[in-house]
Amino acid sequence: MRSVECVIVGGGPAGLAAARTAARHGVRVLLVDENPGLGGQYYRQMPATFRAPDHAKLGTESLEGRRLIDEVQALGVELRLDSVVWGIFDQRIVALATRDETQRIEAQTLILAPGAYDRPVPFPGWTLPGVITAGGAQNLMKGYRILPGRRVLIAGSGPLLLVVAHHLLSGGAHVAAICEAASMRQLWRYAHRLLPHLNFVQQGYRYRREIKDASVPFMTGHVIRRAVGRSEVTGAVVTHCDDQWRPVGGTELHFDVDTVVVGYGFVSSLELSRLAGCEHRYEPGLGGYVPVRNREMESTVPGVFIVGDGAGVAGSAVALEEGHMAGLTVANRLGRLLGRDHSREASRARGRLLHLAGFRRVMDGLYRFGPGLYTLANEQTTLCRCEEVTVAEALEAVRDGAGHVNEVKAWTRVGMGRCQGRMCGPALAHLIAGATGKAVADAGIFTPRPPVKPVALAALAREAS
C-alpha cells in the first residue's frame, strides 16, 4: 500500500489552506476532492472550459479562491479530483474511488476538511422539484452561471440569503421576497462589536442596498410554511415565526414562484471523522455534533486533524486559518518546522482565530438557530427523502419506545437510504427530543457505514496499488 506524508480530504478553503501551508514547508501532500475542480462550495470556480469569467460579478470569493488554488498547484501538491473518499479504515487508511477503480492509501497524517451542507429542514412540499438549498443555488449560479428559476422566493437565515439574492438579481431573476427567520431586532445591540469587522459589515450593507433598490421585500421573523405544487413548485406560503422560529398561525402570505431557495444554516459533514474513530460532542451553536479537537486542530485520534466547517460551522475565514494551523502542526510533526519557527507561526494563527471568534459570536447572537423550525413538518411530511418515510411513521416508532436515531432507523428504514441519513438525521433527532422530552444530543446521530458515498461495484472490484 502506498504511504503518503499528508493526505487532505476536501479542496475547499480549509483543505486548500492546509495544503498550501504544509507544502510550503516541504511536506508531500495528496489532496482529494469529489468535485472535478478545486474550491469547494465557497470558492467554487467555473469550469476551465468557460471563457472570460467576470470576477467582479461573481464576487471577491471567486477571485480569492482562484489565487489560492493557483498557489496550491504551483507548490506541487498532488491532486486527486473526481475522487470520492468512501471509507477510512484503521484510523488513517484512506479508501478513495474514481468511477473506474479504488485505492487504499496510508496517510501518515490525515487532514479532514469535508465541509458542511445546508441544514435540511422538512416542511410540507420540501421534496417538490423546484425547492433547492441555498448551497445548491449558489453552486448553479457561481459554478455554471445558470439561474435556478425565474421567480424565486428565498427563505432561511443568515447573510448567505443576501448573497443568493445578489446572484439571482444580477442574472435577471425576479426575487419575490427574502424571508429571514431571525428577528434582527438585536442588530443595534451588537453594532459596537461589529466595528472591528467593518469589511464584513460593508459587504452586507452593499447587498442590502441592492436588494432594496430592486424593491425585494426583506421580511424578518418569517419562515417558509409550505411549498405549493403538484409535480413541481408553483408557489410558496410564508408565515410569521416566534423567536424560536416556530411558525405562528394566522398570518400566511402566498407567492407565485417557480423556485424556493431554502437556507437555514449549515451542518458539518461528519461521516469521515466518525469513521476515523474521532470523538464528537454536541454544540448547537456550531450546527450540532462536532468533532472534539485541541487548539492545533488535532482530533482525539492522533495524526487525524479536522478543519473548517466540517469541524463546526464557522465560515470560510475561520476555515482558512484552521487549515493553516493544521498545516503548521503537520509540518511540525514531520520535522519540517520546528521549535520557535513553529510556535511563532502557530501563535499568530491563534491570534487571528481569536479575532474571528469575536465576529462569530455576533453572528451566533443574530442568527441563532431556532429549533421551532422543526415543527414546520406535519405528520404526512416526508422525513427521510431516500426511503420515503413520513414524520408520522417515525413518531409511531418513537411512541413504541425507540429513543435513539439508530433505533428509529432499524424500525422504519429512516436514514437507511443512499444519503445515509444526512438529510433526515438532524430533523429526526429534534423530533425524538420533542416527543420524549429528552435532550436533542441524547437522540444521537446515525452511524456512518462505508461506502459513505455511492461507489460503483466495478470500481470496488478494481484496486490500484
Next chain:
Amino acid sequence: MTYGELRMTPTSERGRALSILVDGEAVIAYEGESLAAALLASGRRFTRWTAKSGEARGYFCGMGVCQDCLVTVDGLPNVRACMATVKDRLRVETQRGLGDWGVTP
C-alpha cells in the same frame, strides 16, 4: 412550464456546445457544465420518480449529499446529476425507482 433562458452568460463565454440525449430528445449543453445544471437550464426540473410513491424528485442540495438528482447515464442507474459532467452524446434517462440495471435477478 417554460422558464425562458436560465443561462446567465452568452454562449460565447461558455464551453463548446454539445448535444446530450435526454429520454431520446436532443438537449444542448456546454462543455464543463454539470449534468444537473444542463438539465435545469433546459427546463427539466425533475430527474427521477421515487421507488415507493412514484413522486418526482430533482436537484436539491447541489453538492452530492442528498442523492435526489439521480439519473441513469449510458445505462448506469443512480448517477448523481450534480456531480456528473456532460459529455457529447451522453445518453441520459429519467430514472424510475431504483433504476433498471438491464439484468434479471
